[in-house]
Amino acid sequence: MSRPKLEVADIFRIHGEAWRAANSGHVSLTQRRVMTAIEICRTAELGGHVERCEDCAHTRIAYNSCRNRHCCKCQWRSSQAWLAAREAELLPVPYFHLVFGLPAALSPIALQNKAVVYGMLLKAAAETLITLADDHEHLGAKIGVIAILHTWGRQLQYHPHAHLLVPGGGISPDGKSWVACKPGFLHPDRLLSDVFRRLVLDGLTAAFDAGELEFLTELVGLNERNAFADVLAPLRTMEWKVYVKKTLDGPKQALRYLARYAHRVAITNHRLVDLDETHVAFRCDREKGGEWELPTGRTGFRAVIVAAWQRAAS
Numbered sequence: 001m002s003r004p005k006l007e008v009a010d011i012f013r014i015h016g017e018a019w020r021a022a023n024s025g026h027v028s029l030t031q032r033r034v035m036t037a038i039e040i041c042r043t044a045e046l047g048g049h050v051e052r053c054e055d056c057a058h059t060r061i062a063y064n065s066c067r068n069r070h071c072c073k074c075q076w077r078s079s080q081a082w083l084a085a086r087e088a089e090l091l092p093v094p095y096f097h098l099v100f101g102l103p104a105a106l107s108p109i110a111l112q113n114k115a116v117v118y119g120m121l122l123k124a125a126a127e128t129l130i131t132l133a134d135d136h137e138h139l140g141a142k143i144g145v146i147a148i149l150h151t152w153g154r155q156l157q158y159h160p161h162a163h164l165l166v167p168g169g170g171i172s173p174d175g176k177s178w179v180a181c182k183p184g185f186l187h188p189d190r191l192l193s194d195v196f197r198r199l200v201l202d203g204l205t206a207a208f209d210a211g212e213l214e215f216l217t218e219l220v221g222l223n224e225r226n227a228f229a230d231v232l233a234p235l236r237t238m239e240w241k242v243y244v245k246k247t248l249d250g251p252k253q254a255l256r257y258l259a260r261y262a263h264r265v266a267i268t269n270h271r272l273v274d275l276d277e278t279h280v281a282f283r284c285d286r287e288k289g290g291e292w293e294l295p296t297g298r299t300g301f302r303a304v305i306v307a308a309w310q311r312a313a314s
Helices: 008-022 029-042 074-089 103-112 113-136 191-209 217-223 223-234 252-262 303-309
Strands: 048-052 059-063 095-100 148-154 158-167 170-172 179-182 242-246 272-275 280-282 286-287 291-294 297-301
Touching: 008 029, 008 272, 074 252, 095 113, 095 148, 095 191, 095 252, 103 113, 103 191, 103 217, 103 223, 113 148, 113 158, 113 191, 148 252, 158 252, 191 223, 217 223, 252 272
Parallel strands: none
Antiparallel strands: 048 059, 095 158, 095 242, 148 158, 170 179, 272 280, 280 297, 286 291
């Protein structure tokens, strides 16, 4: 892949300081540190080393990386280390790739309560599978899962969801044998959806009662118990989408897919197209006629900067 002509770091260096000043009341210390790390990545501020060819005496300066998990240029080594560790844990059995997503109505709540809702999403998805697998009607075995949080969709819209890699079976209660799942998967999709929905909504209600949720700006009215309950009420009867797909090419391919999610930010350098005084142009995916194409979108600096460190506050 060729080197991009424009980087997120360029946007931060040119406009970051003015943007932070204009939004001082909305930017956390953690997010400021992320922006600073990206701005100084592979510059003289982080130091470096000099490489010199012994034959021709050509000299090159290589500056150090920031190694921040939100930096577009510092993810490859971490991704490969994570992938190697997870591959070592794989069992010689079929695997399934599942996606558990929150309804769009919960996205504003999640955005203002990232730590609570993201943890709840991952816990509910894993607990759904583990609880049902433990039931003798479905499997009657202990299973394990690998779960990855992803907070944006293919069009870069805010969309919290969890990807899980699950073995097609588990360990018997006595720990002495392997119990394989039925053809298809451990459980019907609708059952997974119903249990996941109940766990998330019960968790949100418990978090509200414990004072763990905070609502600001346009959501401030949800601090009232009745208003919060009114938001959750229609979600209790709708179907929550849970996607299940067997990893036909083996679990290692699915892990390579998840590794990119585990160590990637929404706005990568290769998505950036152009920068002017007021806008950034970037590429994103759009569905048309059953296929995905890459149009060029334009947005203000706020949207790009927010997307670049979206996970920092979580």
